[in-house]
Amino acid sequence: MYRNHFELTKKPFEISPDPEFLWLGEKHREGLAVLKYGILENKGFLLITGEVGTGKTALIRAIEREVKARAIIVTIPDPGMGLMDFYHFLAAELNIERDFRNKGEFLARFKRLMLEAFSGYRRVLLIIDESQRLNHELLEEIRLLSNIDLEGKVVINIFFVGQSEFREILAREENRAVRQRITVSYHLPALDEAETAQYIRHRLRVAGTQREIFTAPAVQAVHESAKGLPRLINILCDHAMMTAYIRGAKTVDAEIVRECARELGITIGEAVPGGKTAGGKRADAAETPRTKAPSAAERPRASGSRVRAALVFALVLLALLAGWHFYGDAVSQQLALWGKGREAPAAAFPRGQEPGASLQAAPPLPLAAGLRPPPEDAAKAAPPAEAAAPAPRQAAPPASEQATPPAAPEATAEPRRPAAEAVAPAPRPFVLQEFTVFFDPNSIELNPRARETVATAAGLLRASPGTAALVEGHSDGAGDPAYNLFLSGKRAMAVKTQLVAQGLHPDRVNITAFGAERPVDTNETAEGRNKNRRVVIRIVPRPGS
Template identity: 45%
Template sequence: MYLRHYQLQRKPFQITTDPAFMWLGEKHAEALATLKYGIQENKGFLLLTGDVGTGKTALIKLLLQQIDVSVLVATVPDPGMEAIDFFNFLADEFGMKRRFVSKGEFLIEFKRLLLAAHAAKRQVLLIVDEAQRLSPDMIEQVRLLSNIELENRKLINIFFVGQTEFNRTLLEESVRAVRQRITVSYHIEPLAEKETAQYIEHRLKVAGARQAIFTPAAIRRIHAFSGGNPRLINILCDHALLTGYSRGVRTIDPAIVQECERELRLPEMRAAEFKEKTASGFVAPGDGAPLSPQSPAGEGPPAWRLPALLVALLLTAFAGIVLYQYRSDPPRRWATEEIAPQSYPAITGAKREAAREAETQPAAPAAPAAPAPLLAAAGGDAPPREVSRETLRTNPFAQGKIILFFPHNSNELRRDVLEGLDEIAKYLKAEKHLKVRITGYTDSVGSLTYNLSVSQFRANSVRSYLAGKGIEPERLVAVGLGPKDPIASNDTPEGRERNRRVEIEPLRD
């Protein structure tokens, strides 16, 4: 929605992984080289760890693109399952074309697969993502797969990819055998301030930027808030561009970044900050607490000069502390554990071979139709209905609240949705007394904290767009409720698609 405003060709800070925007800083380039070496030299067990959002997903995607196409690859995106389910998942990934009812049956067939791959001079790679979800028993089950080997020759490389807490799991005595077998490991650290600036500049350049959009001070503020976490950098930068667009400015300064920080923090975080500020009994004027203890009653100069002097000193000290903290202390930021992980698709040898034959196969059945971009819901049990152009032009809320939909893990507004929002903005300009509530929702996949932040982000995106069309911000109430109040089942992809939505409804006095 803001591309033309900043003279960009594509959105630079999407939270989904896009290889076109891949930026290899020193840390990520070193990690990639280390992991490629481990695979090429058949080192057995490899380990990649890092906080959520530090770029593990993008790095693995790039690694899979660069390794030999003959390598048989299986990825397990979520290993939190029973052992027999884990083995059957591997069987499907490696194209073994059968299901197993016992571990013994699987190991017999799996050994045949490894020996056949060795005879064909093909390496086998197993990637276990979200490894921190592995129980000690499942870690041992994975280790036993590596016992299928020839003399002086590993038949499978096992690659653990997990969050930082997986390192603590590996220190447990029960998994010592696995810990001792890890020969190649790398931990991805967050970006330094200079790297954050390079990362932002790179993504803007790929998106077509012709001049700097973020001031150096704004980038410093972004780094302080995000802690150098690439995913948080993307979220904050995208929201800052949206805010700048709604204000009609083309340069993002620290004030805009600071405003976005406040909007992106969850209510619980804002309450915690207020509690910290008021813990000592001193709060800003108007917050309902005194700046100093009540002075004793009395008459004459000695009775009021001392309290007045104390108040003046306290005010000066308070202002100095606030100024110092603003200039030197990094603002409170999200804990990276509160951001849901992203998964990457499996790229297996069998699937590569199947892809080569895909052109000669009959077309697959059409997927279920996606929901219409804009629906109206009258309430009760009546299903939402598509909104006609005529209704949008005359009264968008004639049939009830408006519902619009989002792709997975995204705040992207589609073109047809933007056209509908334009009509809603025209209606709100005419109905100057009308306020609206903008409520964001997600599906149930991922952590509650992350879903709340994504839903608030989606609601803020719609609010900012309408504000940019001239609607007074005080008439637009944006709320994020995460996975609450689903309108479809979260057990199916189609149901989850319908639950990723924003609802706009009028608030009448």
Template identity: 45%
Template sequence: MYESFYGLTKKPFQITTDPSFLWMGKKHREALSTLKYGVMDNKGFLLLTGEVGTGKTTLINRLVEDIHGKAYTAKIPDPGLSKYDFYRMVSRYFGLPIEVRTKSDFIEPFSRFLNDAHEEKKSVLLLIDEAQRLKHDLMEEIRLLSNLERQDAKLLNIFFVGQSEFNSILLQPENRALMRRITITYNIDPLDQAETCAYIRHRLKTAGAGYDIFSSAAMEAVFDFSRGYPRQINIICDLAMFFSSQVSRRTISRKIVDQCRERISFSVDELPSETRTNHRAPAPTNHYQPAQRNRRRWLSAARVLGAAAVLLLIGSGVYFLPDPLKDSAGQWVRETYRTYFPGSGNPSAMVPTVDSASPSANPGDATAAPHSPPLVVTPPLADAPALRMPNQPPDLDLPDTADARPRPAATAAPSAASSEPPVAAVKSSAAELPDPADAIDWLLNKRKQELSQ
């Protein structure tokens, strides 16, 4: 877009990892030589770490290019895989015709491949990029792959490339076995101001620039923004070259870099202003909970316990009352019950019953017709309540004693050989039943005798 304006053959600050734009500073040359030595000497596990945008991927691409023809390489760009997917990807990148269904399907052919490479005097390098995404179970599988070795040489080199937090992952107790097998480590630091200026000039020269497009003040402003991270250098330099071409300025000044910096939402390693100068409100400690309807709000534990305590107190008080008070209370309850429920009394105490199994205990107190079962009047029970008498009993012409009444003729008990029971004979005719008035007279006479005593 702006290449022709500056006389360039291609854009110098692309985000892609183009090996032709690799700038080998002192730190990068040291890292490259160290890692190349570890691979070619079969050191086993290697580790390269650095912050985001420090040029790790560009460096390992240069490493692969330098050892081309001397080693078999396979690069896993994203290790967030399952165990068998990892084995399938390794087989495909090494060019092995393996259909992985079980672990043995992968281990046996891969072991033969490593031995064949050793016979050819070639190293085998497995590159795992973004190593901070590795899970513990997959890290254990990778560690076990390093056991495929000979007594005199390592057959597989495993190269971890990740961000700085991968060091903390390795320090966890469950990963200490893998950490102790790493023989070579290197960490890439950001560039300083002098290296940033050399980096910008190198990229512009590689793209075909014939003069210094960025002024010294502009490159200083680029370093203030990027803090030496190559990726951020590429972002702001590319934007500055675009804006400078729009205003037809072939030399980029500090003012243009500052204007581009305002259009970028954030800078590297710079905290947001709200966390540096302001204090955020604390997060709420109580979480939202939907309202729940309580259909029995009146029924609570305190009320239930209170009601139980009151009932217990009343029951214990009644239990310890003196017997006279208990009798008075019982009499009052019975009288109240008869007052409000007059038809629900016990009729057995007032209605005469007919005993068909045996003759009358007092045949002179009842009158019965010949050949009829005797009338047996059952007196009221001793614990039954006393009959309520009016204040002034009616004037009745009653004999003084029961002997003054005419005695009926004694009747014999019904024969046991009778085919029909006496009860059936009583129910056969209503005229044969005794007169109820005699029973009432007997009851009144008995009550009068009890009162006179």
């Protein structure tokens, strides 16, 4: 969408791995050299870990290209499976016939394949991605695969790739046999600020421009917001370039980057590993931290502490219940007396009419002062005729009663406040109108019906200058959560772009990306996923209007 504006030949910040955009910084090159050494020297088990989005997949692709001619490479993208499912998947990747009925038949054929590969001067490299999903039983089975050798020579390299939590799994006492076989390990750290600048510059060069689109303060803001994680850098930079395009700017400054970071809601945790391995240095398997198990003497004490805590909690709960039984009415009356003369509590929206619910079947909401609805909604916004009906006329009294002097008027009671005034509005933004736009899977394109809906929303916004639009992007629950968050942000930005094209100022449109966090239906069915792939436009009073 913004390629022509910045004179690019392709989009520079896609999150899917693209070999053409591969950039290896100093830490990536060091990790590549260490792991390549472990593979070529038949070191057996290798380990690479890193936080989410640090570039582990890019490093794996680089290793595959380096050793592809000398090795048979099998990649298992998700090891969260049972034992026989694991064997069947491995057999399919190695082109082994899959009519074996048990583990023994598979191992016999697997060993035959290993020996054939070794006789052809080729090694077998088994890459297990997302290793933090491995359980103890499957870890042990993978370890036993390495027992297949030829006169003491290793015929298979097993390469674990996972998040930092996998080191904690290996540190467990039950996994010590696997831990002791890891001879080469490397932790991939995040990029520093200088590497972040090089990374952004490299991707822009590959995309077809030599111009510095991001200012130096903008690059610094990207690094601070994305914490040096390449995947988040891609998401944030793509969003910032889209915002600059909407505003007609030829460069991206720090203000745009910070605004996009707030809209995307990027939150990063602290780095997990420490020491030499966390700094990007090679670590021996013996240096892997171990989790200290409680001793036999400590276990009874811990059990006794839990029992005492449970008894104390039960006694406190019984005391509270007894106090309420004897003094509950008096407390309630006193609270009621204190509440007199104060503002009424916040109003709860009726079920089905809270902000975010569809307004098609709900009664019309009152407009803020100074706002008027569009002509087609004027009738809906007007109160029902019954609510404004005049008081009924009284029939004229008979002549005999006209001469009777009227009785002294009774003291007029203070008119009762309507029930609606007894409660104040809820703290969420007050929604004047709401529109929903739906999307096809993995798409950010607006179809004709969606464009018509956006045009209707834009017309209402233009007719009411004191309003603003809250644009919320959503996705279904299929796929990677980071990708879903990215996709929902792109959908929200596409709707904002269309609203701006309809004549609205960008400052009146605020976007938020939720990914798959707020589904309106189940993600287990195609119909439910269709409803969840959406962007919601909420028209609310503009702050200060």
